[in-house]
Amino acid sequence: MARKPTIADVAQHAGVSRATVSFALNDRPGIAEETKARVLAAAAHLGWTPSHQARGLSLGKAGAFGLVLAREAEQIGADPFFPAFIAGVEAVIGQRGDGLMVHLTTPEQEQGVYERLAARRQVDGVLLTDLRRDDPRPPLMRELGLPAVVVGQPEWGGGLTAVSLDDEPAYADAIRRLTDLGHRRIAHVEGPQELRHAHRRRTAWEQTLRALGLPEGPVLPGGFSPEGGARATRELLTLPEPPTAIVYGNDLAAMAGLSVAQELGVRVPDQLSVVGYDDAPLTRYSYPPLASARADARGWGEAAARALDAVIALGTAAHVELPPAQFVPRASIGPAPRG
């Protein structure tokens, strides 16, 4: 079996230095067109191809996964999910020297970003998070021939391999715990309902209350943001008959809710119980510490990266279902006030 030609072989054959070969092959400025042509001819003659260089220089493999986030930077900054998820992905792909190409974009520009990633072969596959109602991405991935894994429930992905982690049990546990503590007016401050996981959390709240034979307390939009959570909490606490417990779509909204309660002189948990979702690093340092729900975002990233590896290698892979999120009770919940 013949030895594969190296850059040194090409240099010798073309009668130039190795640096010149490298510059010519990489189309760097400062090399005469004639020299470039001679180097390329020598490379062709010897059968040298880019894949004989470091793997990342091969045009066949990008050595990267893509993560395109169509959210406001502020929202991502305050969300503990993404850094932990990214750390999990990197734990799998970093060892082999692969990277994660991150794009922050808007829902309007998102399609163009995927099209460019595919056209320029900058990534070997993509991880789809924040699935939306009628999400255009699963059909787009098929159209672009871009390997993809859905980070969410299988039914959100239109046939793509899904890696899911269920929110429902944590919500159901939180609401059962609140009813055990005597709460009957349990409100929900929901996330943006076009986001599948926000809608799923709201549905879990509804169905659990219904199963327990309790009325659905008021539900208000909180946008997964501190601003939205604060606004909704102010509205709920100034109702003629305010709720005795509020379950929020995420920790950001819940933390802002805690501060509004304190500002209005509503004591937590004596007069109001508060539950968040995400177990963000700061929640255990809120006062009182925030009851929340913990999902293994890092493990989710690892599982998603492994699934995407399988999809890239085999064209498809089985759905993966991770252990569900767990309710984390803390001092922000207590017995319902009398009366």
Next chain:
Amino acid sequence: MARKPTIADVAQHAGVSRATVSFALNDRPGIAEETKARVLAAAAHLGWTPSHQARGLSLGKAGAFGLVLAREAEQIGADPFFPAFIAGVEAVIGQRGDGLMVHLTTPEQEQGVYERLAARRQVDGVLLTDLRRDDPRPPLMRELGLPAVVVGQPEWGGGLTAVSLDDEPAYADAIRRLTDLGHRRIAHVEGPQELRHAHRRRTAWEQTLRALGLPEGPVLPGGFSPEGGARATRELLTLPEPPTAIVYGNDLAAMAGLSVAQELGVRVPDQLSVVGYDDAPLTRYSYPPLASARADARGWGEAAARALDAVIALGTAAHVELPPAQFVPRASIGPAPRG
């Protein structure tokens, strides 16, 4: 001026289809070595080079910047700097379809990550954040020939182009404000001192107190983390003569400090004034809202990306100095308690 040759020209010259040319040039499997050699020879003859394809497919341009973060995922998750900084970078490079290759690593493995990024030409340049004392990265970048910009003070970068945003004025303003309010025992909970910006914040605190003729209150490590901030605060508040004000290295440590104060029955701001740094999204929803310092992290990302563009194009660029961080007074500071 002759028209630049296209894939179609190469295909015609080699007597194969355009798809075959594309497969051969991209070293995809399923093409005979002989065909591949014929395509490469045709490409060489016509003077076709990869840059005549979509720019991202060119071996000359990766179409990406690199950001290698040697921090714990949890720390990055809670830090509002990175998402805003990344959003700023993307605002500059996203429009032309370029991406940001993010690596989460450890200080031990960081060198290998940069070496791979350079060897595989996955990025056109890198942004260096979180500069450390005796940081090995500036000399490494020169050794690797990897264009780089330092996100921090010029003296941290060993001659690399730096894009800086000064912390000092905000710290000095905060301390002057506290002394105007009668505080004389002003403690500092510092970030990891091997980080240049953490050390700079500590130095700003020291120098401002000295300039005002005040004793340096105790300084304790807070590690930029909620855990570290909570531990340091507990220690400070149980001193025989506790400080009347604490200035923290960042908001995370300060938020945890607020909760420890509440837990110990120390009223903020009546008995203790608290100042953070970063103006994280949640700080205005802490109770009481946290006085902090605001830096334009998004603008910093934009400026750093533009500087890196210049370094890539020209080999070097002038340092850039952005408007300094601004002190943001809020209800967590008040007059020093009497006695």
